[in-house]
Amino acid sequence: MIEVRDLWKSFKGKQVLKGVDLFIKEGEIFVVIGRSGVGKSVLLKNMVGLMKPDKGKILYKGRDLTGASEAEWKDVRREFAVVFQHSALFDSMNVGENVAFGLKRMTNLEEGEIRERVKRCLSMVGLEGAENLRISELSGGMQKRVAIARAIALNPGVIFYDEPTTGLDPIMSANITNLIIKMNREIGSTSFIITHDLRLAFTAGTTIAMLHDGKIINVGEPDTIKKSSNPIVRKFVEGIPD
């Protein structure tokens, strides 16, 4: 469904991605793991058009997005949803307005239908009746769930998650992990997760890829990765200090 071919990206002479290749099948939960600062967020931002790669290709359903115009990206983004690392909720609005934002701007739904949809999305993430809460009143875990509700509101074909469990307690992390699996099953969206949370990766992932030094050094099913003989993967999976 999504293919990344030989993706390169640098900042002011600092080479972050050095030829990343990925292939994500429809309906799966694809997880990219890697240490802090290897460029996971950069990879995701290139895939959703928030950054332009220096070199390489991104294909979605066979359509080449490299060098796509803003109008073409707008078209593709109707099928993409992103849950950002820090949730990125609009703090000038309440919970309901955040979830309704995309519905108001990208669909022709009427006021009442939007309200219905917002209600349904919030109840899917376990936040029924939270419409009128202010963003600053929410805990990190609740913000994450609102961000997921905002993402699923538009019935996306692909949901991108940037570190969905970072900064949450173990129980909340497990809840979010279950929520991601549930969303994948119920909405049928393909999911792309980047994380360094191994529990999330091994519980939710159907395919896991490890990003290291700008490249994917290992990719496979969770069991394959767990038993990988690659020393760098072993070190990461077992959490061995430098």
Add this chain to the structure above:
Amino acid sequence: MISEFIEELGAIFILTWKTIVAVFNGEGEWREILRQMVRVGVESVPVVTLTTAFAGMVLALNSYIGFSRMGAGDYTGSVVGVALAKELIPVLTGIVIAGRVGAAITAEIGTMKVSEQIDALYTLNTDPVSYLVLPRFIASIFMLPVLTLYGDGIGNLGAYFVAVYVMKVNPIIYNQYLYMYLEPWDIFTGLIKAFSFGAIIAAVGCYKGLSTEGGAEGVGKATTSSVVISSITILIADFIWGKILPWTLRG
């Protein structure tokens, strides 16, 4: 340092241009524009009242002292009126609003940038230029002349108060000279300047916000530099207007 400043000016011009294009494409939302107008205009009234009143009072005081040495104390009103309308009120209002509104715009948009809210806008197919910049730009360019006109009134009241009640200038003569020598064109010059200062404040404020990097510290730096750049640019623009306006039209 200079080349960086020029580079930034270029980027600010591009942002302004995109905003103007968005305006002509009808991308503005009335409710948001109105909300920003209240924020820039109505909420700035107290601070503008205070600064312009004192500017008028101080200018009247010093002008009277100087003029009365030449026996021309009665002319205080006219000279003060012209100086206030053409120069002092637009520039002071511009600088005060750069500190109040420009800083707030940068802090708000900068916080959105570092917390990935701007990225989130893009993924929800919302262009930050039409959604965030446009309403602030329109509000600033229209509210600055309004505040300046209001400041002209307050500044002259302050001047009148000092001249008449403190320095004991004859009120009838004060007003007579003021109306005789203050021309509508003087006031209009000030309003044209204010309009351009509004554009500077919004464009610099939004640009600085959208280019913020580096967390909370970055927001602080961007906010400071937004106020510094817009204040300097206002002073430069004021000088350029001072050169252009008299010879293109009439002084």
